Amino acid sequence: MTTDLLPTDAIPQGFQYNAVKAGIKTSGNLDLAVAHAPQGATAAAMFTTNQMAAAPVIVGRKHLEIGGGVIHTLVVNAGNANCATGEAGYNACKEVCFTAAELFGGKPQEVFPSSTGIIGVPFPAEKLMAALPAAKEGLGNAPGHIEHFARAIMTTDTRPKTAHATIEVDGITARILGVGKGAGMIHPQLGPPHATMLVYLFTDLQIKPLYLRNLLQAAVEPSFNSISIDGDTSTNDTVLLLASGACGAVYAPGYHPQVEAALLEVCQSLAHQIVDDGEGVTHVVTLQINRAHSTADAKKIAKAIAHSPLCKTAWSSADPNWGRIIAAAGYSGVHFDPSRVSIHIGRHPVFEHGTVSPSFNKAATHATMQQREFTITVDMAQGDASCRFLTCDLTGEYVRINADYSS
Amino acid sequence: MTTDLLPTDAIPQGFQYNAVKAGIKTSGNLDLAVAHAPQGATAAAMFTTNQMAAAPVIVGRKHLEIGGGVIHTLVVNAGNANCATGEAGYNACKEVCFTAAELFGGKPQEVFPSSTGIIGVPFPAEKLMAALPAAKEGLGNAPGHIEHFARAIMTTDTRPKTAHATIEVDGITARILGVGKGAGMIHPQLGPPHATMLVYLFTDLQIKPLYLRNLLQAAVEPSFNSISIDGDTSTNDTVLLLASGACGAVYAPGYHPQVEAALLEVCQSLAHQIVDDGEGVTHVVTLQINRAHSTADAKKIAKAIAHSPLCKTAWSSADPNWGRIIAAAGYSGVHFDPSRVSIHIGRHPVFEHGTVSPSFNKAATHATMQQREFTITVDMAQGDASCRFLTCDLTGEYVRINADYSS
Numbered sequence: 001m002t003t004d005l006l007p008t009d010a011i012p013q014g015f016q017y018n019a020v021k022a023g024i025k026t027s028g029n030l031d032l033a034v035a036h037a038p039q040g041a042t043a044a045a046m047f048t049t050n051q052m053a054a055a056p057v058i059v060g061r062k063h064l065e066i067g068g069g070v071i072h073t074l075v076v077n078a079g080n081a082n083c084a085t086g087e088a089g090y091n092a093c094k095e096v097c098f099t100a101a102e103l104f105g106g107k108p109q110e111v112f113p114s115s116t117g118i119i120g121v122p123f124p125a126e127k128l129m130a131a132l133p134a135a136k137e138g139l140g141n142a143p144g145h146i147e148h149f150a151r152a153i154m155t156t157d158t159r160p161k162t163a164h165a166t167i168e169v170d171g172i173t174a175r176i177l178g179v180g181k182g183a184g185m186i187h188p189q190l191g192p193p194h195a196t197m198l199v200y201l202f203t204d205l206q207i208k209p210l211y212l213r214n215l216l217q218a219a220v221e222p223s224f225n226s227i228s229i230d231g232d233t234s235t236n237d238t239v240l241l242l243a244s245g246a247c248g249a250v251y252a253p254g255y256h257p258q259v260e261a262a263l264l265e266v267c268q269s270l271a272h273q274i275v276d277d278g279e280g281v282t283h284v285v286t287l288q289i290n291r292a293h294s295t296a297d298a299k300k301i302a303k304a305i306a307h308s309p310l311c312k313t314a315w316s317s318a319d320p321n322w323g324r325i326i327a328a329a330g331y332s333g334v335h336f337d338p339s340r341v342s343i344h345i346g347r348h349p350v351f352e353h354g355t356v357s358p359s360f361n362k363a364a365t366h367a368t369m370q371q372r373e374f375t376i377t378v379d380m381a382q383g384d385a386s387c388r389f390l391t392c393d394l395t396g397e398y399v400r401i402n403a404d405y406s407s
Numbered sequence: 408m409t410t411d412l413l414p415t416d417a418i419p420q421g422f423q424y425n426a427v428k429a430g431i432k433t434s435g436n437l438d439l440a441v442a443h444a445p446q447g448a449t450a451a452a453m454f455t456t457n458q459m460a461a462a463p464v465i466v467g468r469k470h471l472e473i474g475g476g477v478i479h480t481l482v483v484n485a486g487n488a489n490c491a492t493g494e495a496g497y498n499a500c501k502e503v504c505f506t507a508a509e510l511f512g513g514k515p516q517e518v519f520p521s522s523t524g525i526i527g528v529p530f531p532a533e534k535l536m537a538a539l540p541a542a543k544e545g546l547g548n549a550p551g552h553i554e555h556f557a558r559a560i561m562t563t564d565t566r567p568k569t570a571h572a573t574i575e576v577d578g579i580t581a582r583i584l585g586v587g588k589g590a591g592m593i594h595p596q597l598g599p600p601h602a603t604m605l606v607y608l609f610t611d612l613q614i615k616p617l618y619l620r621n622l623l624q625a626a627v628e629p630s631f632n633s634i635s636i637d638g639d640t641s642t643n644d645t646v647l648l649l650a651s652g653a654c655g656a657v658y659a660p661g662y663h664p665q666v667e668a669a670l671l672e673v674c675q676s677l678a679h680q681i682v683d684d685g686e687g688v689t690h691v692v693t694l695q696i697n698r699a700h701s702t703a704d705a706k707k708i709a710k711a712i713a714h715s716p717l718c719k720t721a722w723s724s725a726d727p728n729w730g731r732i733i734a735a736a737g738y739s740g741v742h743f744d745p746s747r748v749s750i751h752i753g754r755h756p757v758f759e760h761g762t763v764s765p766s767f768n769k770a771a772t773h774a775t776m777q778q779r780e781f782t783i784t785v786d787m788a789q790g791d792a793s794c795r796f797l798t799c800d801l802t803g804e805y806v807r808i809n810a811d812y813s814s
Contacts, residue, residue, distance in 0.1 A: 049738070050734060051738070051741070052733050052736065052737030052745050081730075083730065084730055084761065084762050085762055086760060087761075089762070118730065119733075120729065120758075120763050189738065231716065232715050232717045233737075233738035234734065235734050235737060307638070307714070308638070309637045309639060309716075310591070310639045313810040314809065316806070316810045317810040317811065321526075323491055323527040326491055327490075327592070327640075327641065329459065330458040330460075330642060331455075331457045331458075331594075331596065331639070332458075335458060339493075351527075354493045354494075355491050355492055355493030355496070356491070356527050396806045396807065398806075399720050399723070400803065402717055403720040403721065403723045403724040403726070403802075403803075
């Protein structure tokens with residue numbers, strides 16, 4: 001699913017992509033990405049639930065409302081989050097949308113803006129507007145265009161992130177393509193109409209806006225809403241799903257489960273890539289919470305473990321310190337009887353009947369934890385709800401990246 | 408208030424203290440501490456709300472219930488938390504209490520057990536029991552006895568922690584002495600009858616058990632329940648308040664506010680010492696949240712900021728990255744209008760009207776943050792509730808201490 005070199009036939013029809021250097025990133029790298037649907041695309045988005053939502057989140061939400069859920073052009077910049085920039089930032093965002101509408105066609109509300117980068121620095125709208133014509137000139141839908149798009153939206157990411165799926169719908173080949181970014185401030189809590197995780201999903205299926213929203217919400221909950229790198233929910237998180245309809249097949253809910261499965265697969269691949277490329281990450285840990293009273297309980301337990309600095313630092317050294325895991329579950333806010341809970345790391349039992357498992361093998365468990373990826377399974381023996389949550393370790397490198405006083 | 412050398416006249420009458428080496432700490436340092444009230448003392452305690460409560464927490468809570476709130480002997484060990492040790496750990500804890508009762512007098516339920524150290528390792532009751540006679544032999548109430556007690560209960564602490572207050576009650580001099588430990592797994596959430604923060608408070612006032620509970624709860628909420636080092640709430644946190652009555656004065660609620668004030672002062676001093684000695688800490692940060700809708704809201708905002716790895720790493724390098732502070736407030740779960748919120752670091756305005764303060768002085772703010780201690784004030788302009796919460800930075804040293812695979 002993950003792709004370094006995107007095959008040409010994986011690219012949805014009805015979209016054109018490009019990226020240019022607008023001079024926003026101090027590195028001088030690509031920092032302005034554009035995706036354009038010449039015939040328009042139906043759109044659904046989920047945004048951060050952070051109260052300090054960035055200007056593009058506020059504008060993007062509004063544009064979807066007043067534009068009837070149709071988007072012609074997506075304009076994304078990295079290097080500046082346009083967050084906590086006040087009225088000036090809001091106006092700057094709208095100005096960019098106006099300029100893009102004039103240039104690419106469609107109405108201003110059919111432009112969807114997105115930003116990622118530093119918070120609280122005046123937004124350089126003039127740089128974006130100056131670079132838009134060049135972005136338009138180079139539009140195309142070759143794998144290279146998408147790779148440029150994916151690179152332009154990167155911040156502390158070390159590599160571009162894309163995922164794709166091809167499905168048959170009523171005899172017609174349809175495609176789903178996802179492009180994402182995010183490496184820090186990652187604990188997305190996306191709400192019906194919620195980043196700085198940015199994810200853009202493109203499909204050439206024809207999908208009504210209402211169906212698109214339902215499809216997106218169903219795919220986001222077990223993917224992007226079930227990951228955490230550092231527990232910090234960003235002010236800019238955005239997942240946008242665009243459907244061009246260009247392949248000619250029409251999605252109908254209840255009739256095309258393969259579409260739902262493929263969208264979920266693309267989202268889960270991107271979610272995994274984001275955690276895997278998290279700041280300073282050396283281990284990717286899947287928390288599988290089983291037999292909880294409710295999904296909400298299962299998620300509370302997963303998040304307590306995922307956000308525990310003591311668990312996360314132990315993982316960084318492959319330390320099978322299961323005491324920290326059960327202690328984190330213990331303060332999650334979920335009531336349980338410890339004597340009923342069992343914990344496995346990989347396939348190794350570590351905790352059962354309220355204490356260390358009689359067959360606990362420290363050396364073997366340590367060896368499993370030395371792998372880059374492993375799973376911790378917590379069986380609550382309380383009910384029949386479960387959740388799968390993806391997280392990572394906490395390393396000295398994470399501290400170095402984020403303590404670097406240069407911002 | 409803080410004391411390196413405790414003055415003799417600060418020591419409450421009616422108690423004797425000692426500490427010995429029982430061979431539990433691998434370092435070979437003092438690891439078994441005893442406090443004894445020959446005439447008994449009324450007692451109130453608060454324990455961790457962690458569902459994975461350690462054996463001594465379960466036994467201590469039970470002893471206070473069945474013993475009518477009277478304690479003769481406190482037995483504390485460091486080096487082993489006796490947590491997640493199953494039935495065997497529970498029985499081992501009770502065995503130690505029986506042995507202590509035989510040796511020091513009183514009933515087994517008048518012995519209060521406490522443990523701190525590693526989770527999930529079989530509890531070496533035999534080592535404790537073997538060392539108790541030597542502990543009894545050396546009992547005394549000189550400053551040196553208390554210093555030994557304070558050193559014996561240390562784990563990753565770098566220094567012993569005591570605080571004391573002397574007050575006049577009805578013309579009689581009464582004393583309050585506190586001894587505490589804790590440096591990691593510190594985010595106490597003590598509930599009416601809740602650590603691995605361990606705090607023992609001794610007074611020679613005469614106080615009825617019911618009044619003692621009320622006094623303790625009132626003092627714990629703004630002190631120990633308002634601090635966090637790493638957000639990990641321990642399985643063993645315990646605060647115990649013992650009143651010997653030996654000074655001859657009787658506390659009556661409503662008549663002796665100086666007692667309440669002095670107890671709070673002792674608790675706040677110990678709470679500060681615990682954060683100041685937190686694992687890898689280089690900065691102590693006071694979060695002052697003002698004009699929130701409710702105290703619960705104020706605390707939610709404080710905890711989101713206190714637990715944000717991005718805020719904590721920025722503090723470690725004195726980085727005035729206020730965007731991370733308002734972003735953490737934004738995902739705290741409290742609804743607010745960012746345009747009404749203002750933030751100061753020290754006396755420097757950094758955020759107002761939804762964006763950077765026009766008088767933001769980055770260099771001056773950075774200079775303030777280079778001090779070991781500074782205050783961040785968040786004015787919500789929503790209501791009239793406030794809270795004061797004490798926390799610290801996150802450093803590479805914290806990661807090193809906790810990633811050290813030796814456990």
